[in-house]
Amino acid sequence: MPALIELADVYKIYDMGAEKVHALNGIDLLLDRGEYVAIMGASGSGKSTLMNLLGCLDTPTSGSYRLNGVAVEELDDSQLAAIRNKEIGFVFQTFNLLPRTDALHNVELPLIYAGMPRRERRERASHALERVGLADRMHHNPNELSGGQRQRVAIARALVNAPSLLLADEPTGNLDSATSVEIMELFDQLHAGGNTVVLVTHEPDIAAHAWRRVNLRDGMVLSDVASARTAAAPPAASPTPATPATAASPEVNAG
Amino acid sequence: MVVLENLRIALAALRANGMRSLLTTLGIVIGVAAVVAVVSVVQGLQHLATNVFEGVGANFLQVEVNQDRQRGPGLIAKQLKLTAEDAQAVREQVPGIRFFTRVAAGIAKVKYADRRHQPGSVMGVDESYQDVMNHAVDRGRFLSRLDLENHRKVAVIGPKIVDKLKLGGQPLGKEIYVGNLPVIVIGVMETKGQTLGTDLDDRVFLPFGTAVELFGRAAADRVEIDLQAATTAQVDAVRAAVRRLLRRRHRLAVGRPDDFRIIVQDELLKQITGFLSGVTAVVGGVVAISLLVGGIGIMNVMLVSVTERTREIGVRKAVGARRRDILLQFLIEAVALSLAGGVVGLALGYGLGALVVAVVPAHLPAAHVPLWAIALSFGFSAAVGIFFGIYPAGKAARLDPIEALRYE
Numbered sequence: 001m002p003a004l005i006e007l008a009d010v011y012k013i014y015d016m017g018a019e020k021v022h023a024l025n026g027i028d029l030l031l032d033r034g035e036y037v038a039i040m041g042a043s044g045s046g047k048s049t050l051m052n053l054l055g056c057l058d059t060p061t062s063g064s065y066r067l068n069g070v071a072v073e074e075l076d077d078s079q080l081a082a083i084r085n086k087e088i089g090f091v092f093q094t095f096n097l098l099p100r101t102d103a104l105h106n107v108e109l110p111l112i113y114a115g116m117p118r119r120e121r122r123e124r125a126s127h128a129l130e131r132v133g134l135a136d137r138m139h140h141n142p143n144e145l146s147g148g149q150r151q152r153v154a155i156a157r158a159l160v161n162a163p164s165l166l167l168a169d170e171p172t173g174n175l176d177s178a179t180s181v182e183i184m185e186l187f188d189q190l191h192a193g194g195n196t197v198v199l200v201t202h203e204p205d206i207a208a209h210a211w212r213r214v215n216l217r218d219g220m221v222l223s224d225v226a227s228a229r230t231a232a233a234p235p236a237a238s239p240t241p242a243t244p245a246t247a248a249s250p251e252v253n254a255g
Numbered sequence: 256m257v258v259l260e261n262l263r264i265a266l267a268a269l270r271a272n273g274m275r276s277l278l279t280t281l282g283i284v285i286g287v288a289a290v291v292a293v294v295s296v297v298q299g300l301q302h303l304a305t306n307v308f309e310g311v312g313a314n315f316l317q318v319e320v321n322q323d324r325q326r327g328p329g330l331i332a333k334q335l336k337l338t339a340e341d342a343q344a345v346r347e348q349v350p351g352i353r354f355f356t357r358v359a360a361g362i363a364k365v366k367y368a369d370r371r372h373q374p375g376s377v378m379g380v381d382e383s384y385q386d387v388m389n390h391a392v393d394r395g396r397f398l399s400r401l402d403l404e405n406h407r408k409v410a411v412i413g414p415k416i417v418d419k420l421k422l423g424g425q426p427l428g429k430e431i432y433v434g435n436l437p438v439i440v441i442g443v444m445e446t447k448g449q450t451l452g453t454d455l456d457d458r459v460f461l462p463f464g465t466a467v468e469l470f471g472r473a474a475a476d477r478v479e480i481d482l483q484a485a486t487t488a489q490v491d492a493v494r495a496a497v498r499r500l501l502r503r504r505h506r507l508a509v510g511r512p513d514d515f516r517i518i519v520q521d522e523l524l525k526q527i528t529g530f531l532s533g534v535t536a537v538v539g540g541v542v543a544i545s546l547l548v549g550g551i552g553i554m555n556v557m558l559v560s561v562t563e564r565t566r567e568i569g570v571r572k573a574v575g576a577r578r579r580d581i582l583l584q585f586l587i588e589a590v591a592l593s594l595a596g597g598v599v600g601l602a603l604g605y606g607l608g609a610l611v612v613a614v615v616p617a618h619l620p621a622a623h624v625p626l627w628a629i630a631l632s633f634g635f636s637a638a639v640g641i642f643f644g645i646y647p648a649g650k651a652a653r654l655d656p657i658e659a660l661r662y663e
Contacts, residue, residue, distance in 0.1 A: 052657050084572075
């Protein structure tokens with residue numbers, strides 16, 4: 001079985017007219033099922049670009065990205081949409097829920113594009129909301145919910161299609177610290193339940209929840225460390241220490 | 256199923272921007288309302304015209320002087336004639352005629368006590384006029400053969416004359432003046448209403464000979480002949496025979512055009528229908544312009560909507576919406592917008608048509624909206640929605656999800 005994510009020598013270059021911006025400068029990364037990874041780095045390090053690539057919102061300028069063994073760079077727009085629909089669950093810093101649309105319907109959204117019949121959709125969506133502890137808020141619109149509740153709705157939406165990968169971009173960036181802790185505990189639970197979680201963050205506190213930390217600088221992998229917690233209870237799939245693919249990075253810590 | 260879901264989204268979006276949606280569709284509303292109002296009145300007229308002529312039946316023929324020929328190429332504009340004798344010859348020599356009447360029409364005032372009235376027309380007719388025109392007497396009796404033969408000074412009048420002269424509940428037997436001729440009212444025609452500006456109830460019928468005495472010999476030289484063929488199959492034969500007979504009597508050389516005109520019910524209908532179609536076409540042009548304006552309004556508001564909802568589009572794409580899903584969503588929204596305009600316009604137009612019929616003093620027939628006009632209104636609204644919605648929807652579909660998610 002191939003790794004869940006295989007990035008090999010990935011470059012992303014934006015043509016800004018006069019100059020070319022190298023957002024990603026030869027990234028190699030292997031990620032297995034069941035991992036809990038934080039991608040860290042200062043702004044401009046390329047972590048957002050990497051997240052967009054991992055989430056199939058964008059394709060690399062060169063290099064290859066295999067998700068579940070599928071070469072993403074060869075897919076067209078609607079195939080990418082299908083991958084996002086089935087394999088990826090996004091959680092955004094700004095929640096990105098549809099306004100004037102209740103929680104249940106927000107969570108249903110990916111299932112609509114998956115072409116699932118209404119009844120089944122309702123069932124799956126309400127089940128996902130129960131999992132994030134919002135069984136009693138299903139028919140509230142986002143503006144009737146607190147920030148933490150909104151992010152829970154967004155997480156339920158990310159989970160509802162049982163994706164291979166949960167991709168969270170600064171998921172606590174808009175939350176107070178108490179709520180941030182709650183949300184991170186939820187991610188911990190989801191990971192313990194067998195989900196693969198990738199967090200993109202610049203906060204060490206948040207990254208500390210992850211079992212592995214990938215640091216980026218100038219579009220390159222600066223370090224790739226497994227945290228001490230790796231040794232504790234491994235989730236369904238075996239946690240991955242430094243992999244051969246990351247050997248190209250300047251600093252490799254096999255923790 | 257995705258279509259249904261999109262429809263739900265579209266309606267929610269339209270509800271959320273109620274006032275904006277309403278103003279946007281105003282162009283469509285006005286366009287559709289205009290077409291429905293005019294079509295309903297015109298169709299009502301046509302409906303009536305058809306009914307009237309169906310009343311006289313498919314066997315009906317009318318012979319009259321050809322007025323176009325009067326202004327013909329000749330140096331002297333000849334006074335064309337269709338005489339009572341011509342009529343008599345038609346009656347005696349043309350086979351296949353069931354009912355026949357001469358009509359000598361003229362203008363004269365009617366008078367009873369101190370009341371005066373100018374009737375629509377005073378007509379000298381034969382006793383079978385009511386059979387030819389399928390127009391019966393309501394009270395009393397129609398003119399009889401004896402009235403005709405003896406040039407009796409009697410009249411059958413329309414219900415409007417009874418009203419205008421205030422003849423009251425017992426008009427029969429009263430003596431009225433037609434011009435300076437005193438006549439006894441022997442019958443009142445049943446109400447027939449108006450058709451195309453002619454009030455069929457505002458008429459006075461005299462025995463043919465009596466009318467000629469009133470109007471003078473000229474009236475007998477310029478008559479109209481109305482007749483019913485025995486069967487529909489014989490209409491053409493009767494028409495040909497009448498034509499041969501009249502050409503011979505008028506001594507028209509071969510190659511010269513007829514100086515009379517034979518109209519059959521079909522042609523009358525065609526003329527009226529042609530006129531009404533013309534009106535409809537003109538209105539159609541006006542409507543096309545207002546739909547164009549309405550469509551541009553829709554395109555404008557859809558572009559605004561796409562910009563406002565850039566982030567929503569980003570989210571939808573992130574969770575798996577394909578380009579065509581987004582395209583469909585905004586296209587359906589545009590169509591829903593214009594169809595909503597169509598529905599409001601339809602209701603408004605129907606109301607307007609009914610209002611026109613109610614307010615205009617002439618007795619117009621009830622407004623009548625045919626199914627095709629409804630279908631056309633909806634078809635046009637939908638087409639406008641698709642045509643003017645495709646550009647904004649395409650713009651939405653092509654948005655880059657990353658840019659869209661970042662949009663503030």
